[in-house]
Amino acid sequence: MPFIPHTLNDERIMLKAIGVTAIETLFDEIPEDLKSGELTGIPEGISEMALMRVMNERAREDTVKLSFLGAGAYEHHIPAAIWDLVGRGEFLTAYTPYQAEASQGTLQLIYEYQTMMTRLMELDVANASVYDGATALAEAILMAIRANKKNKSRRVLVAGDLNPAYLEACRVIVRNQGIELEILPFDESSGLIDSDPDNQDFAALAVSYPNYFGGLPDVDSLTDWAHAQGALLIGVVNPTAMALLKPPGTWGESGADIAVGEGQPLGIPVASGGPYLGFMCCKQAIVRQMPGRIIGKTTDVDGNRGFALTLQAREQHIRRGKATSNICTNQGLLVTAATIYLSLLGDVGLRSVAIRSHQGLTGLTGRLSGIDGVKVRFPGPVFHETVIQLPVNADQVLAEMAHRGILGGYDLGIHFPSLSDCMLVNVTETKTEQDLTDYVICLRAVLDSIPC
Amino acid sequence: MSEYPTNLRYVATHEWVKLEEDIVLVGISDHAQDALGDVVYVELPEIDTSYQAGDEIAVVESVKAASDIYAPVAGTVIEVNSELEDAPELVNESPYAQGWFFKMKADDPAAVEGLLGADDYQKVCETEDS
Numbered sequence: 001m002p003f004i005p006h007t008l009n010d011e012r013i014m015l016k017a018i019g020v021t022a023i024e025t026l027f028d029e030i031p032e033d034l035k036s037g038e039l040t041g042i043p044e045g046i047s048e049m050a051l052m053r054v055m056n057e058r059a060r061e062d063t064v065k066l067s068f069l070g071a072g073a074y075e076h077h078i079p080a081a082i083w084d085l086v087g088r089g090e091f092l093t094a095y096t097p098y099q100a101e102a103s104q105g106t107l108q109l110i111y112e113y114q115t116m117m118t119r120l121m122e123l124d125v126a127n128a129s130v131y132d133g134a135t136a137l138a139e140a141i142l143m144a145i146r147a148n149k150k151n152k153s154r155r156v157l158v159a160g161d162l163n164p165a166y167l168e169a170c171r172v173i174v175r176n177q178g179i180e181l182e183i184l185p186f187d188e189s190s191g192l193i194d195s196d197p198d199n200q201d202f203a204a205l206a207v208s209y210p211n212y213f214g215g216l217p218d219v220d221s222l223t224d225w226a227h228a229q230g231a232l233l234i235g236v237v238n239p240t241a242m243a244l245l246k247p248p249g250t251w252g253e254s255g256a257d258i259a260v261g262e263g264q265p266l267g268i269p270v271a272s273g274g275p276y277l278g279f280m281c282c283k284q285a286i287v288r289q290m291p292g293r294i295i296g297k298t299t300d301v302d303g304n305r306g307f308a309l310t311l312q313a314r315e316q317h318i319r320r321g322k323a324t325s326n327i328c329t330n331q332g333l334l335v336t337a338a339t340i341y342l343s344l345l346g347d348v349g350l351r352s353v354a355i356r357s358h359q360g361l362t363g364l365t366g367r368l369s370g371i372d373g374v375k376v377r378f379p380g381p382v383f384h385e386t387v388i389q390l391p392v393n394a395d396q397v398l399a400e401m402a403h404r405g406i407l408g409g410y411d412l413g414i415h416f417p418s419l420s421d422c423m424l425v426n427v428t429e430t431k432t433e434q435d436l437t438d439y440v441i442c443l444r445a446v447l448d449s450i451p452c
Numbered sequence: 453m454s455e456y457p458t459n460l461r462y463v464a465t466h467e468w469v470k471l472e473e474d475i476v477l478v479g480i481s482d483h484a485q486d487a488l489g490d491v492v493y494v495e496l497p498e499i500d501t502s503y504q505a506g507d508e509i510a511v512v513e514s515v516k517a518a519s520d521i522y523a524p525v526a527g528t529v530i531e532v533n534s535e536l537e538d539a540p541e542l543v544n545e546s547p548y549a550q551g552w553f554f555k556m557k558a559d560d561p562a563a564v565e566g567l568l569g570a571d572d573y574q575k576v577c578e579t580e581d582s
Contacts, residue, residue, distance in 0.1 A: 313517070313518035
């Protein structure tokens with residue numbers, strides 16, 4: 001499929017043919033208040049030479065030996081076979097052709113991915129993915145409003161113990177849709193949100209499991225509360241954790257309606273901002289409100305198995321302005337990585353990763369409790385991440401630990417002023433006993449060096 | 453050649469309406485089902501919900517398009533054709549009988565008289581085709 005850009009001359013001829021003077025005038029019908037205007041926060045472009053200089057300088061800063069940083073992206077072991085296979089030309093350079101069914105291999109791969117995700121979430125259907133976990137949640141909120149026809153409310157409750165970056169992305173995406181997001185505050189002693197029968201008249205409730213602090217809210221009662229109010233329940237989950245914890249499809253009396261999350265832990269390296277992978281699953285009853293592509297299995301005229309895009313009437317090339325979403329792409333390459341990752345590990349392997357990550361964290365928190373003034377901020381069970389309270393502000397401790405080669409965690413004071421003496425610490429199966437010992441030695445040394 | 457039964461009233465957006473006392477029966481015309489192609493799904497309104505004339509009330513999806521269906525008159529939905537959930541092809545096979553969409557209790561049954569007759573609706577379709 002060749003890409004043929006148009007030249008300035010081509011543009012001039014086309015504009016003349018339709019009697020328009022400038023390309024910008026083609027957008028005149030968009031109301032002024034909906035235009036974003038100039039992108040003032042983005043600097044001017046720079047030359048390749050200058051860019052290489054900047055990137056090399058930044059790369060030299062990246063000398064940290066050990067990372068205990070989670071907060072939404074997690075460092076798991078990635079078997080070498082995954083990116084060797086993903087890097088093959090057939091996957092790496094493929095773009096779904098406009099006649100998607102010509103690429104049976106691509107479609108089969110997405111179909112396998114969808115099957116694995118539905119099994120992991122114990123829900124009926126999955127789409128072919130969206131950009132990342134945050135946009136998946138925003139799409140789930142828009143989807144829930146469309147799907148919940150019995151409930152006229154455009155108010156959505158969002159758990160305050162959800163990743164703050166997700167909340168920010170959701171606010172930006174739904175702000176022009178007439179949807180009211182209400183953040184449910186978490187309990188300062190448990191770090192969890194709870195159901196509140198007095199809070200009524202909302203179309204959906206979004207909860208996080210595990211939550212941003214690694215903790216486990218009571219998703220059964222939260223799900224039943226939402227359903228009792230005629231609202232849909234959106235579960236934001238960590239896919240690795242679902243091999244060990246309760247999958248969304250089994251929450252409460254009738255299960256979560258939509259499950260979304262960040263697919264990065266499934267074979268995708270931690271990188272500054274991505275590219276990552278948003279997954280999205282739902283119950284069959286609301287599949288027509290799900291955005292994005294869905295691949296189905298079918299048989300051709302000769303009775304052979306084949307794969308096809310299905311339910312396309314939801315999509316913008318057919319549904320136009322009333323499409324379920326105007327972002328109809330998917331993260332094909334990262335879906336490929338996640339699919340190979342899940343295939344290589346299998347259910348036993350994924351569960352083993354989840355258990356070893358949990359055990360690693362438990363091992364670390366046990367050792368940390370031996371340091372004066374250091375304690376676990378929120379009691380109660382956690383998955384592979386927890387909040388550690390320090391005798392001083394976390395930012396200076398983390399900066400000093402990084403200076404000594406360890407990313408010790410995430411400074412929670414950035415988003416939660418009341419937790420400025422707390423850091424969010426993650427352990428995965430990649431960390432050895434020695435790593436945990438090194439962490440404790442480093443933290444102890446740093447605290448000794450800081451006057452309290 | 454599409455059929456345009458003369459005992460029905462029509463809307464230019466291709467719904468047909470049959471008045472039985474103060475109840476209106478609504479579906480889409482033979483011309484509309486032919487233009488849409490194989491219907492694969494019909495999203496029906498909720499019972500007991502009220503609509504104004506011209507409100508979006510249902511959606512019909514075919515293999516090549518999704519189209520909104522508009523309430524032909526003001527009223528309240530009292531029954532939907534749930535057979536369409538499992539057999540949306542009835543819209544193609546029998547647009548004026550088994551393929552009906554929903555029944556409404558009309559706020560003002562006389563409003564149906566203001567809709568298009570078969571001849572006028574046929575002219576609308578022929579203008580669209582030409």
